[in-house]
Amino acid sequence: MTRWNEKTSRALIEETHKRGETLTMALRALVDTFGYVDEAAIAPLMQTFARSRAEVLGVIAYYDDFRTTPPGRHVVRLCQAEACQAVGARELTAHICAKTGLSLGQTSDDGALTLEGVYCLGLCANGPAALIDDAPMAELDKDRLDAKLAALKL
Amino acid sequence: MTARVYIPADMLSLALGADEVAKAIAETAKAEDTDIDIVRTGSRGACWAEPLIEVETDAGRVAYGKISKNDVPGLFDAEFLQGGTHEKSLGLTEDIPYLKNQQRFIFKNCGLYDPCDIDAYEAHGGFAGLRVALQKSPKPITEEVQISGLRGRGGAGFPAAIKWRTVLGAEDPQKYVVCNADEGDSGTFSDRLIMEGDPFRLIEGMVIAGFATRAKNGVIYLRSEYPIAKTVLRKAITRAKAAGWLGTNIKGSGRTFNISLFVGGGSYVCGEETALLESLEGNRGIVRAKPPLPAYEGLFGKPTLINNVITLCAVPDILAKGGAWHASLGTGRSTGTMPFQLSGDVKYGGLVEVPFGMSLRALLDDFGGGTRSGLPIKAVQIGGPLGAYLPPRLFDTPLTYEAFAALGAGLGHGGVVVFNENTDMRAQARYAFEFCAHESCGKCTPCRIGAVRGAEILAKDAPDLALVEDLCEVMIDGSACAMGSMTPVPVQSAITHFPDDFAAQPQKMAQ
Numbered sequence: 052m053t054r055w056n057e058k059t060s061r062a063l064i065e066e067t068h069k070r071g072e073t074l075t076m077a078l079r080a081l082v083d084t085f086g087y088v089d090e091a092a093i094a095p096l097m098q099t100f101a102r103s104r105a106e107v108l109g110v111i112a113y114y115d116d117f118r119t120t121p122p123g124r125h126v127v128r129l130c131q132a133e134a135c136q137a138v139g140a141r142e143l144t145a146h147i148c149a150k151t152g153l154s155l156g157q158t159s160d161d162g163a164l165t166l167e168g169v170y171c172l173g174l175c176a177n178g179p180a181a182l183i184d185d186a187p188m189a190e191l192d193k194d195r196l197d198a199k200l201a202a203l204k205l
Numbered sequence: 206m207t208a209r210v211y212i213p214a215d216m217l218s219l220a221l222g223a224d225e226v227a228k229a230i231a232e233t234a235k236a237e238d239t240d241i242d243i244v245r246t247g248s249r250g251a252c253w254a255e256p257l258i259e260v261e262t263d264a265g266r267v268a269y270g271k272i273s274k275n276d277v278p279g280l281f282d283a284e285f286l287q288g289g290t291h292e293k294s295l296g297l298t299e300d301i302p303y304l305k306n307q308q309r310f311i312f313k314n315c316g317l318y319d320p321c322d323i324d325a326y327e328a329h330g331g332f333a334g335l336r337v338a339l340q341k342s343p344k345p346i347t348e349e350v351q352i353s354g355l356r357g358r359g360g361a362g363f364p365a366a367i368k369w370r371t372v373l374g375a376e377d378p379q380k381y382v383v384c385n386a387d388e389g390d391s392g393t394f395s396d397r398l399i400m401e402g403d404p405f406r407l408i409e410g411m412v413i414a415g416f417a418t419r420a421k422n423g424v425i426y427l428r429s430e431y432p433i434a435k436t437v438l439r440k441a442i443t444r445a446k447a448a449g450w451l452g453t454n455i456k457g458s459g460r461t462f463n464i465s466l467f468v469g470g471g472s473y474v475c476g477e478e479t480a481l482l483e484s485l486e487g488n489r490g491i492v493r494a495k496p497p498l499p500a501y502e503g504l505f506g507k508p509t510l511i512n513n514v515i516t517l518c519a520v521p522d523i524l525a526k527g528g529a530w531h532a533s534l535g536t537g538r539s540t541g542t543m544p545f546q547l548s549g550d551v552k553y554g555g556l557v558e559v560p561f562g563m564s565l566r567a568l569l570d571d572f573g574g575g576t577r578s579g580l581p582i583k584a585v586q587i588g589g590p591l592g593a594y595l596p597p598r599l600f601d602t603p604l605t606y607e608a609f610a611a612l613g614a615g616l617g618h619g620g621v622v623v624f625n626e627n628t629d630m631r632a633q634a635r636y637a638f639e640f641c642a643h644e645s646c647g648k649c650t651p652c653r654i655g656a657v658r659g660a661e662i663l664a665k666d667a668p669d670l671a672l673v674e675d676l677c678e679v680m681i682d683g684s685a686c687a688m689g690s691m692t693p694v695p696v697q698s699a700i701t702h703f704p705d706d707f708a709a710q711p712q713k714m715a716q
Contacts, residue, residue: 073486075487115470115472132391133622134548134620170389170643171430175546176554177221186219
């Protein structure tokens with residue numbers, strides 16, 4: 052992830068608009084680059100896409116992917132959906148929450164780890180599944196997940 | 206002779222270490238001074254055997270299943286490059302019963318070659334449908350789709366030809382073809398597999414749809430949870446353009462069709478077609494009232510054809526082989542094949558493409574092979590989070606749209622999730638409400654409020670089931686889209702088929 056900066060942010064917003072793309076695509080570009088949408092990007096988004104502040108904030112709030120605060124240095128997204136439930140995702144989630152002291156959606160105080168739920172990664176035949184810093188994981192159990200977390204050196 | 210090794214690079218195989226396997230094989234071959242050619246492919250869909258690697262031999266491709274990098278030295282010792290026997294041998298790939306007993310056409314090439322190798326696609330019959338379409342005017346193309354009996358594979362099962370004809374008939378210089386690749390249902394991954402494994406098939410289907418409706422612009426709405434599909438599709442679109450199968454004046458026909466890729470924001474309800482359009486337009490993914498239908502007023506108010514990935518992927522063969530060929534597969538008004546997806550607590554999970562009509566039990570027994578845990582099956586959920594929970598006594602139901610509609614259930618997008626006897630069906634029913642509360646777009650009250658109240662009632666030690674029934678009725682009758690009107694399907698089916706699980710007993714706090 053790139054550290055947020057005004058110049059890149061403005062360039063991303065303008066490029067999106069020039070390509071004839073919409074507000075959601077600009078937000079996607081910002082999140083893919085910085086990991087979140089900084090408050091300072093709101094005004095340029097309003098101007099570029101001719102939308103009110105309420106509209107821009109409303110769109111950001113609607114989508115799970117569009118965070119407004121920086122994520123942790125590592126992000127663990129555990130699948131919470133039915134196919135993974137059927138093979139122990141609930142227990143695995145409880146385990147990692149207890150281990151890290153975080154509930155889903157929280158970031159640790161030192162900014163090292165964000166824990167999130169995700170609804171289906173399409174790895175359903177080999178659950179429980181997760182994304183750890185964008186790397187897909189499948190056939191997880193407590194030991195494998197603990198080992199993956201340990202490898203992150205939080 | 207250079208040995209050729211095929212190693213999948215789809216998201217599941219990567220999750221299970223396929224890159225490490227490829228690296229170890231390349232390094233070992235180099236150390237042994239052996240020439241090899243590693244081809245990274247899509248998945249064959251036998252998820253239980255992933256990473257499944259294959260070696261080209263004179264007899265055909267030989268497969269080895271569930272390979273980790275630790276198996277690599279042993280594979281070389283067993284001379285796997287010549288197809289040697291190893292404890293993880295699966296024999297000739299084409300003879301693996303799981304694959305052999307399927308009747309594939311949509312997925313027939315998935316796993317055979319590098320997904321972005323456009324020459325390989327063409328060599329395996331690719332673009333044959335588009336070649337036929339290039340010789341036809343729009344109307345005969347839609348007629349072929351009508352003869353095929355193709356119904357939307359996204360979940361609703363709506364006849365594809367009706368949408369196609371409506372968009373063709375709508376007079377407007379600007380029309381769109383939108384591919385719904387927001388495959389959000391838990392237990393489904395067929396869209397992912399085909400996009401990662403054979404993306405030109407989707408591109409071909411979309412171009413044909415564009416010709417059939419006189420639309421010049423296509424958009425793929427891809428969910429953000431599928432990063433590998435994004436990379437593969439981007440590359441495939443670029444290559445299709447370079448090869449003249451996409452863009453202006455396609456293969457000298459004077460016809461134009463472009464495709465752009467849009468990545469969603471992690472919202473389940475954006476799989477609903479009007480919410481998807483709102484999302485594309487840069488708004489909150491809130492469902493629109495229908496009418497007007499998107500076929501008349503869709504993306505940016507223009508006539509828009511919206512089809513699911515698999516629906517569009519069925520089209521090339523329909524053009525190439527004729528609608529009548531497609532109509533001859535399946536049964537009744539459920540024509541063609543369906544790529545079912547087995548998941549959850551199942552021994553042999555994966556993709557099973559068979560004609561409609563096989564019984565659910567045959568799918569679970571002959572392909573699924575029982576549970577992974579070894580425990581008896583308590584229920585299966587078919588058709589995603591809005592699908593019914595069915596008990597074993599209904600497993601003889603044939604897999605057709607009609608038979609499942611008669612049960613008050615649906616096939617949805619073909620996902621079949623297996624639950625073992627330890628499953629608390631009340632927890633599953635409560636989850637259905639919780640998921641709806643999390644994903645509801647908030648436009649209509651029955652869904653927005655009903656889901657929250659439903660979850661609250663089921664969290665009580667002694668739930669008032671009459672109240673749940675009332676609530677479900679309101680949600681079914683009063684919701685604007687399937688999110689609200691079908692959340693009662695898993696809830697009511699769980700209550701009907703597993704009443705014992707709903708008796709009064711202390712409930713754990715929600716997580």
